[in-house]
Amino acid sequence: MNLRSPLMLQIATGDPRPIHRQIVDGVRRLIASGELTLGANLPSVRGLALQLGINPNTVAKAYSELTAEGWLDARAGLGLFVAAPRQRLSDEERARRLDEALTRFVGDVIALDYPAGVVLERVAGELALCLPKKTG
Incomplete structure (x- = not known):
């Protein structure tokens, strides 16, 4: 029997993203970083809803x-599992989403008044936390 372990997700009430979006983004990050590996069994809708203290419909929407x-x-009858990697989006859609993410990021960070070098160093550090697990 494959036991499900809790997902290491946190919901931030002050986050401007809806809760289902926070779950989607969090699961994507766990998969991309290799913390959730191919074939890993995710908690049930009710299980994750209980863990996070949210409505099961929100989890169902994210899943x-x-x-x-x-x-x-x-x-x-078995549940949800991490799928095999594949190109999930077209090249055009990937580029569009990258542009949107960068625009949001720059808009959020520019007001913090850090030098560009510091921001780039921090971004590289965050990416490095994910990528070695995936390729290592």
Whole structure:
């Protein structure tokens, strides 16, 4: 029997993103970093809702989006599992989303008044936390 362990996700009430978006982003990050490996069994909708103290419909919405995007595989009667890696988005969509993310990021960071070098160093550090686990 494959036991499910809690996802290491946190919901921030002050975050401007909706809760389901925080879950989607968090699961994507766990998969991209290798913390959730291929075939890993995710908690049930009710299990994650209980863990996070949120409505199960919110978790169901996030899981549905992740499944539709190809991050998760739903297996009838067994649950949700991390899907095999594949190009989930077209090159154009990937570029569009990168542009949107960068625009949001720059908009949030510019007001903090850090030199560009410090910001780039911190971004590189955050990426390094994810990428070695995935390739190592």
